[in-house]
Amino acid sequence: xxxxxxxxxxxxxxxxxxxxxxxxxxxxxxxxxxxxxxxxxxxxxxxxxxxxxxxxxxxxxxxxxxxxxxxxxxxxxxxxxxxxxxxxxxxxxxxxxxxxxxxxxxxxxxxxxxxxxxxxxxxxxxxxxxxxxxxxxxxxxxxxxxxxxxxxxxxxxxxxxxxxxxxxxxxxxxxxxxxxxxxxxxxxxxxxxxxxxxxxxxxxxxxxxxxxxxxxxxxxxxxxxxxxxxxxxxxxxxxxxxxxxxxxxxxxxxxxxxxxxxxxx
Amino acid sequence: xxxxxxxxxxxxxxxxxxxxxxxxxxxxxxxxxxxxxxxxxxxxxxxxxxxxxxxxxxxxxxxxxxxxxxxxxxxxxxxxxxxxxxxxxxxxxxxxxxxxxxxxxxxxxxxxxxxxxxxxxxxxxxxxxxxxxxxxxxxxxxxxxxxxxxxxxxxxxxxxxxxxxxxxxxxxxxxxxxxxxxxxxxxxxxxxxxxxxxxxxxxxxxxxxxxxxxxxxxxxxxxxxxxxxxxxxxxxxxxxxxxxxxxxxxxxxxxxxxxxxxxxxxxxxxxxxxxxxxxxxxxxxxxxxxxxxxxxxxxxxxxxxxxxxxxxxxxxxxxxxxxxxxxxxxxxxxxxxxxxxxxxxxxxxxxxxxxxxxxxxxxxxxxxxxxxxxxxxxxxxxxxxxxxxxxxxxxxxxxxxxxxxxxxxxxxxxxxxxxxxxxxxxxxxxxxxxxxxxxxxxxxxxxxxxxxxxxxxxxxxxxxxxxxxxxxx
Numbered sequence: 141x142x143x144x145x146x147x148x149x150x151x152x153x154x155x156x157x158x159x160x161x162x163x164x165x166x167x168x169x170x171x172x173x174x175x176x177x178x179x180x181x182x183x184x185x186x187x188x189x190x191x192x193x194x195x196x197x198x199x200x201x202x203x204x205x206x207x208x209x210x211x212x213x214x215x216x217x218x219x220x221x222x223x224x225x226x227x228x229x230x231x232x233x234x235x236x237x238x239x240x241x242x243x244x245x246x247x248x249x250x251x252x253x254x255x256x257x258x259x260x261x262x263x264x265x266x267x268x269x270x271x272x273x274x275x276x277x278x279x280x281x282x283x284x285x286x287x288x289x290x291x292x293x294x295x296x297x298x299x300x301x302x303x304x305x306x307x308x309x310x311x312x313x314x315x316x317x318x319x320x321x322x323x324x325x326x327x328x329x330x331x332x333x334x335x336x337x338x339x340x341x342x343x344x345x346x347x348x349x350x351x352x353x354x355x356x357x358x359x360x361x362x363x364x365x366x367x368x369x370x371x372x373x374x375x376x377x378x379x380x381x382x383x384x385x386x387x388x389x390x391x392x393x394x395x396x397x398x399x400x401x402x403x404x405x
Numbered sequence: 406x407x408x409x410x411x412x413x414x415x416x417x418x419x420x421x422x423x424x425x426x427x428x429x430x431x432x433x434x435x436x437x438x439x440x441x442x443x444x445x446x447x448x449x450x451x452x453x454x455x456x457x458x459x460x461x462x463x464x465x466x467x468x469x470x471x472x473x474x475x476x477x478x479x480x481x482x483x484x485x486x487x488x489x490x491x492x493x494x495x496x497x498x499x500x501x502x503x504x505x506x507x508x509x510x511x512x513x514x515x516x517x518x519x520x521x522x523x524x525x526x527x528x529x530x531x532x533x534x535x536x537x538x539x540x541x542x543x544x545x546x547x548x549x550x551x552x553x554x555x556x557x558x559x560x561x562x563x564x565x566x567x568x569x570x571x572x573x574x575x576x577x578x579x580x581x582x583x584x585x586x587x588x589x590x591x592x593x594x595x596x597x598x599x600x601x602x603x604x605x606x607x608x609x610x611x612x613x614x615x616x617x618x619x620x621x622x623x624x625x626x627x628x629x630x631x632x633x634x635x636x637x638x639x640x641x642x643x644x645x646x647x648x649x650x651x652x653x654x655x656x657x658x659x660x661x662x663x664x665x666x667x668x669x670x671x672x673x674x675x676x677x678x679x680x681x682x683x684x685x686x687x688x689x690x691x692x693x694x695x696x697x698x699x700x701x702x703x704x705x706x707x708x709x710x711x712x713x714x715x716x717x718x719x720x721x722x723x724x725x726x727x728x729x730x731x732x733x734x735x736x737x738x739x740x741x742x743x744x745x746x747x748x749x750x751x752x753x754x755x756x757x758x759x760x761x762x763x764x765x766x767x768x769x770x771x772x773x774x775x776x777x778x779x780x781x782x783x784x785x786x787x788x789x790x791x792x793x794x795x796x797x798x799x800x801x802x803x804x805x806x807x808x809x810x811x812x813x814x815x816x817x818x819x820x821x822x823x824x825x826x827x828x829x830x831x832x833x834x835x836x837x838x839x840x841x842x843x844x845x846x847x848x849x850x851x852x853x854x855x856x857x858x859x860x861x862x863x864x865x866x867x868x869x870x871x872x873x874x875x876x877x878x
Binding site: 153156157159160163164169170171172175176177178179180181183184185186187188189191194195197198199200203204205206207208209210211212214216258260262263264265266284285286287295314315316318 | 446447449452454456457481483485486487488489490491492527536537538539543544563565566567568569570571584585588589590807808809810821844851852853854855856857859860862863865866867868
């Protein structure tokens, strides 16, 4: 039953979209006279990664002279939870057009993705600069319009909601441990997961034909007039700029249109 | 009960002997480490932090490695912030040696922000040459061993690897300084080594378009529209290009520049602006049917070392022209060649009796000179932005810098330097002109930052049709 392969990369896209919110955060240090001394663009990366990759990328020559460079930010997805409050009807479908082909998609399933943004700083002042550049944008949500399923051009507004801000400042204790200063911001991304996109058997409607009878009982009433309408030009696509060509025919032949044979009999 | 008066409990000569023995043992069994004191550049008073520091002194001292069988600490661990190396080192140095050979020099540096002290201080650095690593002193133990013969003789320095941010490390010992020259937030300046001035000549003609007037700038363009000018009855047909601009998400035509003003026109030709997905743009022109003007420019030498479009000067018509109308041209530079790619005709002028001379402004620095020095301050001649040199590649004319400081009321700019300005070294007096500024590989050596990768991937997904408050796209 299940097993139709599809992969819209929706969760991955949501991860990327979340990460890009924080890729332009700067901190500024001043010199003794209060002048701007240096500006640093705070690096950010997705936290989880393969261990061997971390080792060979970040410590390729084995004798790194320092412990770590700071400040740094990392983010990671922490939960995937169904959101019943946003659920639409189970069997409802909608259609989308891709290059003249009609695609049929079931309504997506709403899911909340939990994210965590961690900020590691050497100085509390650095952390405050970073946090203050983030918090005002979330009231408490910031909406991103994400192209979730590019094959049907489905763009959805995904609210990124700031749920919680906490920080850890381990400044107490003996001098054998260094002060750890980590701010943690927790977010919820209200995204949608789409199922497989199927080709619709319906196809594009390129002609509408209506036969009008003299009475409502079509077995006895005579056909009087036929109204047909087609797009102009006939090969127009839904996204094109097109008009309609209408035609009226009047009959006195008492024939009836056969939808199966597509002729008057 | 009082001490036994028949024993000395540690006489000065006994204490002296023990100290000498310890000093000798340290010199025999120790290793030479470099003690690097921290200077406070700026402190935050309320939240009590040293915001900016520099380390520009060095003192060699012998130290005994207590953890002789390897570093202490947690070793190399993978955190959510990438690799973190938690190696720790415990060193023992002679109290007397420190106080005799390092402390006296410390006192002289009080003006630099160092609080006077007579002991090793937490926060200072120790360069451990065997591992080629920088350790930060996190605790100084001064009572181990505990008052033997009524005195302490050594300091035990408990150290862990340095957390690097933007501290200035300039000890003048290349072995130490070079260890951090590729660490931290580093950006790249591409400089022009040698520049040459572009050259061009004017081509004369008569019956030409004097100037094009944009009557309606149109709207809704998604690409640059095409400008078509009706054919000349007898001479060259004029040609022109449109320049678009965007404001509030609406793209319209801002200028129309002629690449050829044409010749042989007797009446003003029609100008059609089409294509590009927009509508409504319209232009007219004025023509000169008598006398000569500059109908186009021939670039005879594209030059090099330009980072912005240079100015261009066209010689005025020479008397006895009654109403001389000088021509106006616009040179456009090419970032790929750093030379000029073309010269447009803005106004063809009128009344020229002979071909005027064309003078293109030279690049800001005709010949770059000198070699930038590690850690010296460089300054942008136009932007006023300062930074410190991390490394200088003279062959590729690439300067890697850090500590970029924009004196713009604390605001951040992603392009702190202005292309075309001169980059001057404060100590070396080296000077080159700036071609481009690149912060994409700011953390190249750390391999942690993925800011640009994330932003580029997100650019394909996110509809920032209004604006993007978080990035460049």
